[in-house]
Amino acid sequence: MRFVDEFRDAATIRRTCEEIRRLADPARHYRLMEVCGGHTHAIYRFGLRDLLPPNIELIHGPGCPVCVLPMGRIDDGLALADRPDVIFTAFGDMMRVPGAHGTPLEHKARGKDVRIVYSPTDALALAQRHPDRHVLFFAIGFETTAPSTALVLQRARAEGVGNFSVFSNHVTIIPAIRAILDSPDMRIDAFIGPGHVSTVIGCRPYEWIARDEGKPVVISGFEPLDMLQSVVMLLHQLREGRAEVENQYKRVVPWDGNRAALTALAEVFELRPFFEWRGLGFISQSALAVRATYGAWDAERRFEVPGVRVTDPRAAQCGEVLKGVLKPHQCRLFGKECTPERPVGALMVSSEGSCAAYHSYEYRKTVAATPA
Template sequence: MRYVEEFRDPKAAKALLSAIGRVADQIGAKKARPVHIMEVCGGHTHAIFRYGLDKLVHEGIEFIHGPGCPVCVLPMSRVDDCVTIAEREGVIFTTFGDAMRVPGTRKSLLQAKADGADIRMVYSPLDALELARRNPEREVVFFGLGFETTTPSTALSIQQAAREVLTNFSVFCNHITVPEPIRALLDDPHMVLDGFVGPGHVSMVIGVHAYDFIARDYGKPIVVAGFEPIDLLQSVLMVLEQIRDGRAEVENQYARVVPEHGNPVSLAAIADVYERRPRFAWRGLGEIDASGLRIREKYLAFDAEEKFGIGYAASPDDEPEGCACSAVMTGRIKPTACPQFGLGCKPETPLGALMVSSEGACAAYWTYGGARVLPRVTPEVAAQ
């Protein structure tokens, strides 16, 4: 199959691993400390563990798992708002399936559904639009969640609802952006990073120049990558070559899919429908400036926050006691060192942000055998 088999070729992988080893030796990886490379996207994290790349690369390379899972970083207070809306009489609340189990302070959407709320899983906001057409006597709310990858489809659905004057349709907007949390992580004094493997799907929408600040302002290389093993190995090699050569650039390994300037239709829809929130809270990371989107005034009729009187209120870091998601996302510990990993926090009963979604780092460790026993840290150390 084109664009799949050639990116899983064992001979090509072996050649890339040899090249990675040579360049890692040239830059002295592991002599003082490992080279820390963050894969921003949760899909990359799972690919790394699925194919065992963490075990195959040079011992002087350490992957740091970024906050690239929008379900994982959703704060509990916003889940509480979802439940509040869903439990209103006459409401059909629609959501992607991976958001159903995200715990709030009272309950998850799955628990609210079990308690009688009309909550339905959909594959796209277009499904929610169709429900609104078929149920004019009901209020249909779509839970708009995700990075720039899913933001355009929600924007286009709002535009369509406006054209049809579907007054019983609205969106509870929790769309977030990728560049801002990267900047926040780079500003974190605890963070030690040497380069990035950039997200592929997000970059299909926003292009590669959104990451220029990483190289320009912080002197770190970033390579936008695909999701097959050859993609990731080639991207790691490109990052290492930049470090060896003393360069800091934005490179595009995933050029077969990612255009330099992104998708103009998607970007136009985003610009038309959304504006930046001054601040938005990320579970495990706290509030980050201008990292969330809200619906513009011209489309307020389709804003569930406006329709149901749910104002955005900044919430403190509300991780359950003992969870160390923030420490994992900033590279201070590995998931298996969290006090709750595999004990109170498992995929079927997630507590922490990174175990909730199938793309979370903790879920990757659990699923693909990355659960090598590491010393557990105390909650006090995890919070430092």
């Protein structure tokens, strides 16, 4: 398969791993955070952990939009699904994510009209096919998915589709990285930057991380070779005492981002003063609300939203795992009360969440390697 096989070539991967071993100072411990949940998933899926020397530690960041969504927002969205005229739509990723009163799939099993869509365009088309119903799109995601929501809202307004609205849970990546860097127990040497988000926002928004915080950033693709090459680039920077933003994913990510997508985002959305992130708490200016000009398509303006707040169980240590203080299996709930099937904490929720990925792909390997 083109654009995939080249980046999984065994000989090139072996050479790159040798280069990593050459560059890594054996006397030093490296803590590299991959910000994006897609990277976390790739690390486990491709077994990349096995290829890196033990003194290079990968810390899984906050970039899984499903994981960081507070349970109350899911309950709010599902409360709207209780209205008999509403068709609740969301990406497949959301379907097993529990609120305090169950998951979207469980609501569907109880007879609510809950449907999986593959893009917000499908949700809008559903509204056009069912003029007697109201189609609600439960929007999630970073700047990666937010532009498609923006375009659909523009189209809904242009075409005058009145029976469609968006419940926006879109979040932005930079404030989350800042929250992690500001945390007192932060222990990160460098960042593997999110590839998909950067196709939209470009590389410039990360420059402060290098300039003010002195941490190297390499924007990375998602294939094994992409990620290993990004580690090489970070090791070069650390070795040479540089801190810069570099772009490994040039075949997809333009330095200045996607102008058209950014324009659509700015026209449709505005920053919320603050938004709650599971595992990280409230972060100011970190999420997108629909602007008043699109108020007729904003579920939060159109309907009475209960505004549910659900506190995460105290025992869950998601925050510590997110900041790299604990590895997933060191959390006291990991694999016991908290499993991918019955997630308690945020990071066990989506297959891109670090605990879920660790549980699915790595955990039993570790257990097996430890003599009883």
